[in-house]
Amino acid sequence: MKTYLTQVWDISYKDIRLEMRTRQMAVSVLVIVIALMIVTNLAIPKSVDATFTTTATVIWLCILIASFMVVMRNFVIEYDQIGFHGLIMCPVPRDAIYLGKVVSNLIFLLVIESILFPLSSILFDVPLLTPTVTAITGMATIGIVAAGTLFAAISVNTKAREIMLPVLFFPAVIPIVLAAVDATQNALNPSYGAKILEDIGVLAALSLAIIATSAILFNFAVDE
Template sequence: MSFLRKLLAVINKDIAAEMHTREIISAMLVFSLLQLLIFSFALDLHAAIAETVAPGVLWATIVFAGTLGLNRSLAREQRNSCIDGLLLAPMSRSAIFFGKVAGNFLFMVLVEAALVPLFSALFGVALFRLSVLLVLGLGTLGYASVGTLMAAIAVNTRAREVMLPVLLFPLALPVLIGAVQATGGLVSGGSLVDVAAWVRVLVVYDLVITAVSLVTFGYVLEG
């Protein structure tokens, strides 16, 4: 299938670029660690309150660090007019969109893979569970989706580093609420059934936002 082959080509290209520079992952990772440090002192994070605060801290870290990666990823396409190269190729706009979303999702998941064990160790909360990982995946997917669209807009504006969070955060609110609540419910001993309402919020958000982003992405790219 041509669609899938080209989508994979875009993902491979992003992975290859990242292997050469490691700038996206390292930027997100270092920034996440710094945030952890700041939150630890700001909230005086110790075991007694860790369980209530940890989900919020985790997701705030992911959301903030995510903007760095999203910005870099789309800035790469902007530099040297690479995005024109993609638009000139005989491929659908949706293959470009899904390719970029998948790449951004992958990079964020890799950073989370480092963050989760660290979190568990530092604050003594059990995050290494399939249900928590599912929530992480769902939340990250929706965030990467809308984030890719917003970053594609932001890299074309003045002051792009400021513009991305300003555009993205208010739109990502349902993800943040849903993910924090679901993670919180699971961390305090609940099962997936107990947080089903929040998981549903994440699933609905992912579906709706991906559909809308997909339809509008083409309009962002071509002038």
């Protein structure tokens, strides 16, 4: 078990070190999602009734776009440098490779979210930095990254990978994104306090199902 976890971490750490040297992915993703958030904030009329819904929708739209860019960029860099083929040929379980990629993508996205949420809290004037919102974000982010990692591995080896990934990725994560929007909206509204645990449970179940299914399918995806 220790060896397996070490393999997962080594794969993740490799991606993290590469990003720390270049910093290309984090900067480009942050610029795009922050610009999107600011433009949306300026364009949407302010009203008390729409604040919670608007905030939750904009945040998860930004996270969805950021996750798409992160998983695609992570695989494209390694694939273009022939690194992914070498990784597949290593004597490492395929699910360990998948989980390693999930962990690195998750870390990248959590770093982006750690900047995105305080900014959103200021722009929309809502209390986003709470344990409840953090739990919702963590559960949903895991599911989104797990699905994105699988579909990036499938699409990166195709000629039309820039088209293939969104075609596979966005429809697959719509259920968990909609659940995250609803849960975040409820977390921001004190009158929905009793429903929060149910929302978190739904997100946790969706994320676990996605991880388990994707880990199995990853073996077949890389063989193809």
